[in-house]
Amino acid sequence: MQKQRALLIIKPDGVQRGLIGKIITRFETVGLKIIGLKFEMATSEKVIAHYPETEAWFKKVGERTLTNYAKKGLDAKIVFKTDDAISIGKIVKSWLVTYFQESPVFMAVVEGYDCIEIVRKLSGNTIPVLAAPGTVRGDFSHDTIDLANEQNRPLRNLIHASDTVEDGEKEVNLWFKPEELFSYETAGEKFMYKI
Amino acid sequence: MIERTLIILKPDAVKRSLVGKVIETFENAGLKLMAAKMLRPDKQVIKNHYPGTSEWIKEMGEKTIASFKQSGDDVMKTFKTEDPEKLGQFIYERLIKYWMEGPIFVMVWQGPNAVTVARKLRGHTIPSLAVPGTLLAQYSFDSSPLSASLDRVVKTFIHASGSTDEAEREIKYWFKDEKFTDYEREVDNQYLI
Numbered sequence: 058m059q060k061q062r063a064l065l066i067i068k069p070d071g072v073q074r075g076l077i078g079k080i081i082t083r084f085e086t087v088g089l090k091i092i093g094l095k096f097e098m099a100t101s102e103k104v105i106a107h108y109p110e111t112e113a114w115f116k117k118v119g120e121r122t123l124t125n126y127a128k129k130g131l132d133a134k135i136v137f138k139t140d141d142a143i144s145i146g147k148i149v150k151s152w153l154v155t156y157f158q159e160s161p162v163f164m165a166v167v168e169g170y171d172c173i174e175i176v177r178k179l180s181g182n183t184i185p186v187l188a189a190p191g192t193v194r195g196d197f198s199h200d201t202i203d204l205a206n207e208q209n210r211p212l213r214n215l216i217h218a219s220d221t222v223e224d225g226e227k228e229v230n231l232w233f234k235p236e237e238l239f240s241y242e243t244a245g246e247k248f249m250y251k252i
Numbered sequence: 253m254i255e256r257t258l259i260i261l262k263p264d265a266v267k268r269s270l271v272g273k274v275i276e277t278f279e280n281a282g283l284k285l286m287a288a289k290m291l292r293p294d295k296q297v298i299k300n301h302y303p304g305t306s307e308w309i310k311e312m313g314e315k316t317i318a319s320f321k322q323s324g325d326d327v328m329k330t331f332k333t334e335d336p337e338k339l340g341q342f343i344y345e346r347l348i349k350y351w352m353e354g355p356i357f358v359m360v361w362q363g364p365n366a367v368t369v370a371r372k373l374r375g376h377t378i379p380s381l382a383v384p385g386t387l388l389a390q391y392s393f394d395s396s397p398l399s400a401s402l403d404r405v406v407k408t409f410i411h412a413s414g415s416t417d418e419a420e421r422e423i424k425y426w427f428k429d430e431k432f433t434d435y436e437r438e439v440d441n442q443y444l445i
Contacts (some may be wrong), residue, residue, distance in 0.1 A: 074438050078276025084271035094271070094357055096288035098433040151265065160435035191302070239292055239355040244268045 058227050061172035062092070064228035066217040067133070069159035071197070080193050080216060081199055083179055087190045088249050093166035093229075093238040104157045106218075106231055108150055115146030122149060137210055153213045166229050166238060173225055176218040185214050256286065257364040260411035263354030266290075270391060271357060274410065277373050277387055282439040283363040286432040290357050291425040301425060302344070306337065313340030319378065319396045322403040330400045346405045358426050362434075365442075367419055369410040377408045 065084065085091065086183075108114070119142030126133040137145045161192050167176065181192025184202055188195035193216050203211045219225035229238070261274060276287070285401055302308065313336030320327045330333050330341060361370060375386025380395035382388040399406040413419035 067436075070407060072285070073436060075279040075282075078272045078274070078279050080272070082272030085272050091266070091271060091290070093267075094288060095287055096292040096359075117373070138396050161285075163285070239290060241263075241267060241354040244264075 058170055060168050060170055061167050061222055061225060062166055063172045063176040063219040064217070064232060065167060065176060065219075066232075067163040068157065068166075068213070068215055068217060069162065070161055070213040071215040072160045075091055076197055076198075077214065078195070081163075083193060084165070084176065087175060088245065089167040089172060089175065090241075090243050090246070091165050092168045092240065093183045093233045094164070095233070095237065096163050098161045098162050099157050101158070103231065104154045105150075105248050107157075107228065108153060112143060115143045117146070117149070117192060118149050119143055119146035120218045122146075122206070125206060129203060129206070131206065136206075152209075156211050156213070159196060164169060164232055166233055173222055177220070180216050180218040183214055184212060184248060192193040253364050255364070255416050255419065256360055256361060256362045257366040257370045257413045257419045257421060258372060258411070258426065259359045259361055259413075260426075262351060262409045262411065263356060263357075264355055264407050265391075265409040268409075270409070273391070274387060275359075278361050278370065281363075281369055281373060282437070283361040283369060284435075284437050285359060285438075286324040286362045286434075287360040287427055287430065288357065290355050292355045293351075294353065294378060295348055297365070298348050299344075301422065302347075304344070304373055306413055309340035309344060310336045312343055313337060316340075316343055318366065320400075323395075325397050325400070343400070346403075350381045350405050350407060353427070359423070360423055360427065360432065362432075367413055367416055371414070374410050378406050380409070430441055 065081075067080055071077060077108075081091075085235060122137075123133050123140065123142060124144050133145065134140050135143075137148055139145065179192060180190030181193070181194040184200075185194040185198035186201040190196060194214050198213065198215055200213050202212065212226065219228050259274075259311060261271060265271070265361040266433075273392070280283070284411065293383030300438060316336065317327050317336060318340055320330070327339070331339055333339055363369065375388040377388070378394070378396060379392035380398075382392075384390070386406065392407065394407045396406055413422055
């Protein structure tokens with residue numbers, strides 16, 4: 058079995074509310090190894106590159122937004138000045154860029170067996186109100202799609218965690234240079250794995 | 253009033269997965285993280301983190317002698333010298349060796365009296381002398397006699413700047429001319445306006 062790497066980003070709401078330590082501790086305690094760390098103001102270019110830039114992704118995000126608005130009986134056209142899914146997807150992405158730059162963000166590269174599955178599990182459902190207790194989003198937030206839509210902003214969901222092995226590699230390489238990643242043995246790992 | 257201080261988690265703290273706990277301690281006190289990075293510096297970079305002057309080396313030797321006397325241990329027997337300068341030089345080398353045991357994590361924290369606040373939360377440099385509630389007491393039992401018996405320095409796993417001057421020198425040393433972005437923390441509105 059191969060070790061995997063995932064990127065964790067504690068977003069501005071987590072940083073500004075003083076939750077970096079509490080959140081990082083959870084990933085350390087479960088046994089993942091932090092192999093890279095930095096705290097910086099993300100540039101627009103990096104945030105734009107971090108999220109997909111394909112028509113398909115814009116469409117997916119736009120359609121999801123339209124569905125949510127329709128369910129609430131709200132007129133998306135009033136907020137977005139359009140009802141075209143792709144255009145709405147692009148606007149939502151611009152909101153994400155703004156959100157990411159409200160303060161510097163705390164980034165950690167973690168490594169471990171089944172790392173992707175573990176970071177997703179610990180982070181919880183991306184919609185905080187639906188995230189289970191014991192997860193980062195479930196314990197530290199209760200934001201909802203409705204509220205976010207009403208306030209014309211993206212969900213404030215505290216943390217980004219890589220979704221797939223491929224995304225993990227892509228994101229780690231986007232935010233970290235190879236010389237910013239380190240290899241070492243944690244004090245506990247020989248008791249966890251046979252090494 | 254608003255100061256900045258440099259905090260370094262040394263290799264044993266990183267290996268013991270104490271990053272989150274230490275960050276949480278400073279966050280809870282209301283300090284604001286301004287910069288952070290993980291790195292594995294080479295020998296020269298570690299060496300130059302310290303003043304390294306002959307007075308500083310001598311002082312380190314004197315401190316060690318004093319700490320041995322306090323605990324009733326024999327300096328001569330352990331180090332084969334009682335000369336503060338030679339002893340200081342010897343400890344300096346061992347200190348660098350300790351720093352090279354793995355990657356370290358360097359941070360800048362900001363806030364009112366940040367230097368004093370961070371030092372207080374860290375506790376006495378020697379963990380066995382640190383009072384309960386401080387980080388060094390909470391997460392270590394290391395002492396001068398123990399470390400001497402194992403031919404190493406006391407593993408004081410958090411460095412925190414000793415004065416505002418030292419902090420500014422150290423921040424410049426580790427972060428060069430990097431600009432840090434200020435931002436609003438949830439505590440700011442309660443205490444800083």
